[in-house]
Amino acid sequence: MAAALTSKKINQGKILLELNGIKKYYPIRGGVLQRVQGNVKAVENVSLQLYEGESLGVVGESGCGKSTLGKAILGLEELTDGKITFKDTEIQSLKRREKLKFVKEMQMIFQDPFASLNPRQRIGHALEEVFTMHTNMSSSEKKKAVIDLLEEVGLKEEHFERYPHEFSGGQRQRIGIARAIALNPSFIICDEAVSALDVSVQAQVLKLLKTIQEKYQLSYLFISHDLGVVRYFCDRVLVMYLGHTVELGSVEDLFNQPLHPYTQALLSAIPRPTVQKNRKRIRLQGDLPNPADPPSGCPFHTRCPIAQDICKQDKPAWKEHESNHFAACHFAGQSII
Amino acid sequence: MGETLLEVKNIVTEFRTADGQLPAVRDVSFSLKKGETLCIVGESGCGKSITSLSVIGLLPSNGKIASGEVRYQGEPIHQYSPEQMRKIRGNKISMIFQEPMTALNPVLTIGFQLREPLMLHLKLSKNEATKKGIELLKQVGIPYPEKRMNQYPHELSGGMRQRVMIAIALSCNPGLLIADEPTTALDVTIQAQILDLINDLKHDFHMGVIMVTHDMGVVAEVADRVMVMYAGKKVEEGTVEEIFNHPKHPYTIGLLNSVPNVDDPDFVLEAIPGSLPSLHAKIIGCRFQDRCQFASEKCRSQEPPEFHISNTHTASCWLESEGDSNGSSLNF
Known part of the structure; x- marks a missing residue:
């Protein structure tokens, strides 16, 4: 137990990335003149800090805005509002050219590595492109760098000349990882990076991600819907619901004493890989509400088993209930089981 | 419970491809009783979906059951004509697919x-x-x-x-429901609702359920019995308690160790090295040998038969032949 605690201790070191009131709305257009009739609020007022060398998990149901958050940080989606500070520099207002310097430091690993590789380009050449874009290496230097990369992620030199279809899912994800670490980044966003893989291969890739993290002192934003993987992999966890942050805390705190009823329900809903009959479970009723027409007050009140009148009217504030354990709920800490 | 609903005996399902006949399911047998849930687990490409499609007779046009029997309430449905099958499908045997x-x-x-x-x-x-x-x-x-x-x-x-x-x-109140990864595309909260629903309906209608999945969590939640498949073969079968608490085959153990447990902060993740062999690969001996840390000479030369660990628990691995405490091997 002691060993696990020290290994998962929150590294409250230097802040690498800071988000301040991030908002991303997608306009809904309609009518003859295609006027904006409303907004889908994909990410609503997210603020958090990411420390150097830590893994922050982001969990939530599909449509809760976790992927949009990742894309917004990388600048793949334009922000509606908010501030992103990376290494003490506000990056959302930088010019394209200045931004390039930071882009190198922030990378992303996608869910479907096959979709992100050109099927008609050899893997070696696809990886060389990274160096062509960002460095002045000669072609022999590039080839050597790519082969080093392939070996780093557990592939072999012979894979250089192969095409994407010749690789299995796990190998393709390794290529995605090789591409992401090519330029020595300090921050990588993993968007459901292991979700499409079989469990045995998933475990291999998770181990690889951990090894690389230790070697390069990387920070991860680990977007996933699999709470088992998040518990194994991350130091802290952020829970999102309908674009809102509902809870943030260390893995221990969040999994052992979840404050928000949604987190409690989410944890209770996971099928456990152990046989135990008659486990007490909370079943949430209904589906996620439509993000274009979110409920008033607390976004979760329509499905919350302990919702009161106040939840329908007032939006709960984002508060630090215990040290480093945040939640947005009027009745935070109340058990719903 | 008690009455046997479905009996599958030694089925081999082959696909006609440019490279010749390709067996995707190799000599798999299992049975299902009324009111029972059998989970078929394994990695993608292990033949679990093809096994379920063979039962319901929905194989792609280049696939066929080359040998073996599928009996539903004693009737040999593998011999039925497409017209006869159409009357059974959706009526007595139904299927739920992954992507609704x-x-x-x-x-x-x-x-x-x-x-x-x-x-x-x-x-x-x-x-x-x-x-x-x-x-x-x-x-x-x-x-x-x-x-x-x-x-x-x-x-x-x-x-x-x-x-x-x-x-x-x-x-149509089917006697047998086959669910092929019914919750894989869904979120956990919705998945829990659907699993509960299938379980409730199973009790109400006294159906037999075959659930194909790769999610060990789902298996532990719903299964009565579990069948583990690897590269087209059944490697282990047993009750859900036997498989989760006393797994015997190294592949089953590997599968269980690669699923991070939410309740266990000290969980040590152990990956199975390598990946599934291709269907074309000609493998002499055990099909799992290349990824198995216990593989011996015998595993590379002879295919392990099914060893009985208990009445309900079987495993195809040579490790079980070595005088296990209660390992009474039939073939040896």
């Missing part, structure tokens, strides 16, 4: 698709079928069922669509 969006017809209303099996198999009139359809939607927990009958699949959420699929599958 691709399994529902996007240009027909929910009502039309629900009425179809009822009018076809149960010979109900349109009015009766509508009434029964609304009842079914209520049963699977869909709010405003009257309204849903006139809606199209795209108007429903993923969880709702899966519920509609279940309603259609259950419309």
Whole structure:
């Protein structure tokens, strides 16, 4: 137990990335003149800090805005509002050219590595492109760098000349990882990076991600819907619901004493890989509400088993209930089981 | 419980490909009793879906059952003509697929698709079928069922669509329900709802359920018995307690160790090295040998037979032959 605690201790070191009131709305257009009739609020007022060398998990149901958050940080989606500070520099207002310097430091690993590789380009050449874009290496230097990369992620030199279809899912994800670490980044966003893989291969890739993290002192934003993987992999966890942050805390705190009823329900809903009959479970009723027409007050009140009148009217504030354990709920800490 | 519903004996399912006959399922046998849930687990490409498709007779046109028997309540349904199969399918044996969006017809209303099996198999009139359809939607927990009958699949959420699929599958009170990864495309909260629903309906209708999945968590939740497949072969079978608490085959152990447990902060993740061999690969001996840390000379030369650990628990691994405390091997 002691060993696990020290290994998962929150590294409250230097802040690498800071988000301040991030908002991303997608306009809904309609009518003859295609006027904006409303907004889908994909990410609503997210603020958090990411420390150097830590893994922050982001969990939530599909449509809760976790992927949009990742894309917004990388600048793949334009922000509606908010501030992103990376290494003490506000990056959302930088010019394209200045931004390039930071882009190198922030990378992303996608869910479907096959979709992100050109099927008609050899893997070696696809990886060389990274160096062509960002460095002045000669072609022999590039080839050597790519082969080093392939070996780093557990592939072999012979894979250089192969095409994407010749690789299995796990190998393709390794290529995605090789591409992401090519330029020595300090921050990588993993968007459901292991979700499409079989469990045995998933475990291999998770181990690889951990090894690389230790070697390069990387920070991860680990977007996933699999709470088992998040518990194994991350130091802290952020829970999102309908674009809102509902809870943030260390893995221990969040999994052992979840404050928000949604987190409690989410944890209770996971099928456990152990046989135990008659486990007490909370079943949430209904589906996620439509993000274009979110409920008033607390976004979760329509499905919350302990919702009161106040939840329908007032939006709960984002508060630090215990040290480093945040939640947005009027009745935070109340058990719903 | 007790009465045997389905019996599959030594089936071999082959695909005709450019490289010759390709066996995807190699000599698999299992049986299912009424009111029982059997989970088939394994990695993608291990033949678990093909096994279930062989049972219901929905193999792709280049695939066929090359040998073996599939008996449903004693009837040899593998010999049935396509017309005979069509009468059974959706009636006595139903299937739920992974992706409800691709399994529902996007240009027909929910009502039309629900009425179809009822009018076809149960010979109900349109009015009766509508009434029964609304009842079914209520049963699977869909709010405003009257309204849903006139809606199209795209108007429903993923969880709702899966519920509609279940309603259609259950419309004729089937004796056997085959669910191929029914919750893989869904979120955990919705997944929990659907698993509960299948479990409740199983009890209500006393159905046999075959659930194909790769999620060990789902297996632990719903299964009575578990069959583990690897590269087209059954490697281990047992009750859910036997498989999770006393797994015998190194592959089963590996699978269980690669799933991070949410409740265990000290969990040590152990990956199985390598990946599944291709179907073309000619392997002498055990098919798992290249990824197995216990592989010996014997594993590379001889294929392990099925060893019985208990009445309900079998494993195909040479480790079980070495005088296990209660390992009474039949073939040795």
